[in-house]
Amino acid sequence: MKYVDEFRDKALARRLAAQIAEEADPARSYNFMEFCGGHTHAIFRYGVQDLMPENVNFVHGPGCPVCVLPIPRIDNAIELAEGGAIVCTYGDMMRVPASGRNSLIKAKAAGADIRMIYSTQDALRIARENPDREVVFFAIGFETTTPPTAVAIKQAAAEGLRNFTVFCNHVLTPAAIQHILQSPEVRELGQVHIDGFYGPSHVSSIIGSAPYEYFAREFQKPVVIAGFEPLDVMQSTVMLIRQINEGRFEVENQYTRVVTPEGNAHAKALVSEVFELRRMFEWRGLGDVPYSALRIKDAYGEFDAERRFTLTESRGRDVKGCECPAILRGVKKPTDCKLFGTVCTPDNPMGSCMVSSEGSCAAYWSYGRFRLERVKEAAE
Amino acid sequence: MCLAIPARIVEKTGGENAIVSLDGVKKEISLALVADAEVGDYVLVHVGYALNTISPEEAERTLSLMAEMGLAGEAAE
């Protein structure tokens, strides 16, 4: 596939690995957090960590939108479906654990009308086909999935599709990165040491590279916007190492084939027409993060599920023993969790990090497990 | 969830929609977010929408920068 295969080329990967080995100073270590689940996935799938020298490490961040949604919001989505609405959502959400071992897929099996969709256009179609039912789109995701939701809301308004609403859970990347840098684990306790960041690929294609300028300066950490292919991650690693070695902390862009400083102006304008900042939003793993999420503006209030329906405040919490919250902050690794690979597997996930292929636990299980077994075999 | 795939626009189907080719597989998507994309352009497709167009010149430039790297290491081997 064009723009994919060339960025997975083995010979180039070897060269980039040689360059990293040459430039990484053996007297120090380099810990880089990849914010996005897309990077986590690429690093595991292509074994990028194996190509790195010992002193270059990846710290996996909270950038999987499925993983950071707290249980009470999933409980609310189930509540809407059990109350008689058709709830539409992206496939990744279906198996995420809710309270009391429930999930959207289990609620569906028990008779609730929950439908998996590929695009917000599908949700609109379902609303048109069912004029006497309430159709709620359970919207999740970072800045990449927000513009498609904005398009759907504007379309529903233009068509007068009154039975369509959105249960909005869209969250913002820069706010979360800043929150991590201000967290006690990073600042006071020093448990997580982060020298720099791989900036999100597709999120940045919408918001541009400019929004990261503030915290690169403020926290004195380099940020390199990196593409999602393995060679992109490796080239970005060279760029981060150079910044550290030269004492710079700038925002650089490796993913220039898609990302510009301004991003997609048209998409940004649509988003700001329909959405506004929420004062506070709870993230799984990070807790309450100020101004880190969006809600629907008054002008489009009639399409807001939170205004149309009364939702119970759920007190649902993660399964006991699940370390997702600490993993999402980069404090623990999946293998630190007692449930990992025994009680909790992708077929029977206990926590959100095991559900999506971008979650750290799922990535460890799918790609890391076999490697560990191979190591064991070799040792026997 | 955040995965997006490069695809080539093969036909504009009216309204804001277009048919793209994803590795030979044809699919209808929305161009609502990339108003100026044309037939033949590569776009990044995510949840049924094109998020942005891909710049062929920048892709070439990135690949040639990569190709320049690691030459020192190779010469030393």
Ligand code: SF4
């Ligand atoms: S292995 Fe399962 S239970 Fe443990 S942290 Fe990961 S998702 Fe949670």
